[in-house]
Amino acid sequence: MTTHAMHRSNLLLAGILLLALVWLAFPPATSATTTRHIHLDMTQFEFTPSRIQVNQGDHVIITLTSSDVVHGFYLDGYEIQQRVEPGIPQQIEFVADRSGKFRFRCSVSCGSLHPFMIGELVVASNTSYYGAIGLVSVALAGLLIYLWQFKAEPHEQMPA
Amino acid sequence: MFNLNRPIELTERLPILKPILKSRLFQPALMMITLAGFTLAILTGLLGTPAGNRNFGIVFVWIVWWGLLILVLIPFTGRAWCAACPIPAPGEWLQRRGIINRTRGRLSSMRWRWPRRFRNMWLQNFGFLSMAIFSTIILTRPAVTAWVLLGFILIGIVLSILYENRVFCRYVCPVGGFIGLYSMVSPMALRVRDPQVCVDHKTKDCVTGNANGYGCPWMLYPGKLERNAYCGMCMECIKTCPHDNIVINLSAPGGDLLVAKERKLDEAYKAFIMLACALMYSAVLLGPWGWLKGWANMNTLPHWLLYAAGFLLVNLVGLPGLFYLTTAVARRLAGQQAPTKRLFIDYAYTLIPLGLAAWVAFSFGFVLINGSYALATASDPFGWGWNLFGTADAPWTPLGSGWVPFLQTGVLTIGLLFSTNIGYKIARQHSQTHQQAMRALLPLAGFMLLIVLIFLRLYLG
Numbered sequence: 345m346t347t348h349a350m351h352r353s354n355l356l357l358a359g360i361l362l363l364a365l366v367w368l369a370f371p372p373a374t375s376a377t378t379t380r381h382i383h384l385d386m387t388q389f390e391f392t393p394s395r396i397q398v399n400q401g402d403h404v405i406i407t408l409t410s411s412d413v414v415h416g417f418y419l420d421g422y423e424i425q426q427r428v429e430p431g432i433p434q435q436i437e438f439v440a441d442r443s444g445k446f447r448f449r450c451s452v453s454c455g456s457l458h459p460f461m462i463g464e465l466v467v468a469s470n471t472s473y474y475g476a477i478g479l480v481s482v483a484l485a486g487l488l489i490y491l492w493q494f495k496a497e498p499h500e501q502m503p504a
Numbered sequence: 505m506f507n508l509n510r511p512i513e514l515t516e517r518l519p520i521l522k523p524i525l526k527s528r529l530f531q532p533a534l535m536m537i538t539l540a541g542f543t544l545a546i547l548t549g550l551l552g553t554p555a556g557n558r559n560f561g562i563v564f565v566w567i568v569w570w571g572l573l574i575l576v577l578i579p580f581t582g583r584a585w586c587a588a589c590p591i592p593a594p595g596e597w598l599q600r601r602g603i604i605n606r607t608r609g610r611l612s613s614m615r616w617r618w619p620r621r622f623r624n625m626w627l628q629n630f631g632f633l634s635m636a637i638f639s640t641i642i643l644t645r646p647a648v649t650a651w652v653l654l655g656f657i658l659i660g661i662v663l664s665i666l667y668e669n670r671v672f673c674r675y676v677c678p679v680g681g682f683i684g685l686y687s688m689v690s691p692m693a694l695r696v697r698d699p700q701v702c703v704d705h706k707t708k709d710c711v712t713g714n715a716n717g718y719g720c721p722w723m724l725y726p727g728k729l730e731r732n733a734y735c736g737m738c739m740e741c742i743k744t745c746p747h748d749n750i751v752i753n754l755s756a757p758g759g760d761l762l763v764a765k766e767r768k769l770d771e772a773y774k775a776f777i778m779l780a781c782a783l784m785y786s787a788v789l790l791g792p793w794g795w796l797k798g799w800a801n802m803n804t805l806p807h808w809l810l811y812a813a814g815f816l817l818v819n820l821v822g823l824p825g826l827f828y829l830t831t832a833v834a835r836r837l838a839g840q841q842a843p844t845k846r847l848f849i850d851y852a853y854t855l856i857p858l859g860l861a862a863w864v865a866f867s868f869g870f871v872l873i874n875g876s877y878a879l880a881t882a883s884d885p886f887g888w889g890w891n892l893f894g895t896a897d898a899p900w901t902p903l904g905s906g907w908v909p910f911l912q913t914g915v916l917t918i919g920l921l922f923s924t925n926i927g928y929k930i931a932r933q934h935s936q937t938h939q940q941a942m943r944a945l946l947p948l949a950g951f952m953l954l955i956v957l958i959f960l961r962l963y964l965g
């Protein structure tokens with residue numbers, strides 16, 4: 345392989361790594377933590393609101409209500425569970441100490457689509473999301489560079 | 505270290521394998537077990553509780569069987585499920601007029617000829633799509649699942665009365681279509697040890713059958729097998745071959761995708777459809793949009809029609825169209841000679857490992873979370889209050905809710921790299937030089953990165 349081609353792909357590598365770093369650094373700085381009061385209503389087969397955003401470290405208080413049948417609330421990752429009967433609001437409280445996206449889902453069988461009754465809690469800054477984007481991008485770039493450099497047949501002349 | 509270019513002969517490394525696979529009891533035994541489960545699934549579906557997660561049929565078909573198939577069987581053993589599948593069993597046993605022993609004479613059927621224009625995957629493509637637009641209903645209603653399974657068995661029986669061999673499996677079964685497609689990624693494969701032995705072998709017992717076994721029920725000539733796609737791993741040929749030339753290999757995954765002469769538009773479309781469906785399901789079933797679930801659930805007919813039309817559009821036009829454009833760009837960039845349509849078909853095979861990874865990621869999203877339903881439904885399959893194994897009251901215990909997104913990220917990353925590597929090799933087949941192949945690869949890799957980013961947005965963003 346000519347030094348020229350080497351130089352070019354090194355440049356490419358550097359560029360892509362830089363991009364990935366920018367991406368990783370991209371998530372906005374977490375603002376000061378506060379207490380968040382949220383009202384979450386459940387009906388067959390959805391949560392309203394279906395997406396909740398808080399910041400890492402926030403103290404989260406969710407009032408759960410059901411407008412039709414008995415539902416349940418289960419928060420992935422935090423493993424909080426609460427049964428909710430119609431007309432009887434329930435409150436759960438936790439500190440959003442893990443960042444990322446966590447699904448909450450109905451935990452009491454409530455009808456046909458029960459297993460897919462799902463909502464989302466996003467705890468910013470969602471580092472695992474940006475980390476995942478960084479990971480796939482860097483991995484793909486790495487493979488492309490590998491292919492570019494090492495799959496060339498020895499007799500092949502790189503473009504000058 | 506072993507040489508990745510030379511397959512490991514599993515049947516030689518594990519000498520006990522051959523006698524098991526040669527036994528005429530082996531396949532029927534597997535089929536009897538799955539047939540028992542299948543029958544129970546149909547009975548519970550029709551007679552049991554309509555609450556899906558309390559019903560054996562729903563839980564064991566769509567969580568246990570599905571999870572096993574997508575997470576384990578297809579990635580590691582390819583089509584091995586098809587050797588155990590109960591769906592073609594009654595039809596096959598009828599044709600053979602026997603279950604275990606090799607019965608004499610020809611198969612009994614009307615011996616119609618399967619039409620030429622259906623000797624491909626198109627029926628499987630459209631069969632899968634027409635189930636897919638109803639999937640939210642099928643997946644959540646035990647009775648609907650039962651009718652679908654029953655329908656499969658009945659079609660299987662009818663086809664085996666009309667046509668010889670496994671016409672249903674090979675050309676009709678919507679499940680068989682994608683198992684075949686993704687089996688090309690699996691390292692396990694049935695092949696011949698030495699193709700020359702087959703060339704020199706005049707009577708070709710694996711095709712005609714002999715006293716030890718039937719001719720290939722999947723209508724293949726094992727001597728020429730280069731891909732896993734249509735071999736149902738029934739092990740008849742291992743029994744009939746007088747030269748002991750049939751072996752089970754472990755080889756570098758994905759080699760099947762490089763067999764250029766077998767690439768066809770029907771299989772390419774299977775690759776698009778499967779990838780698009782994984783994307784749609786991830787949004788509809790695992791997403792937070794209640795209205796979308798309502799549409800898919802046929803809450804109102806007009807909304808469902810809109811949903812179905814959108815679904816089909818994405819599958820048949822949207823994703824393939826975007827990929828066609830990508831192919832055209834790749835062709836221009838690399839200055840490749842082959843017509844765009846040829847490249848469109850060939851490059852579509854690049855999407856196969858990524859598609860399988862997408863299905864694995866999607867399945868991780870509900871199999872682990874809901875797997876615990878299996879305990880309760882095993883004890884109380886109908887939801888009638890039985891307690892066969894004392895686990896009827898096992899509570900719903902979601903597994904891995906904290907780390908599923910990381911698992912999904914890992915699987916998608918592996919799929920993307922695998923696909924990109926295959927993409928390079930396919931591009932190389934159409935290029936004079938390495939640079940040309942690399943230039944063709946860039947748009948393809950970009951397309952696949954885009955797909956992965958959409959998945960990440962759905963799962964983690």
Ligand code: SF4
Nearest residue numbers: 586589591673677680
């Ligand atoms: S093709 Fe379908 S019916 Fe046939 S063995 Fe495979 S999964 Fe079963």
Ligand code: SF4
Nearest residue numbers: 720735736738739741
């Ligand atoms: S090639 Fe052999 S194992 Fe495969 S389907 Fe045909 S007979 Fe069965």
Ligand SMILES: [Cu+2]
Nearest residue numbers: 415450454461
């Ligand atoms: Cu509910």
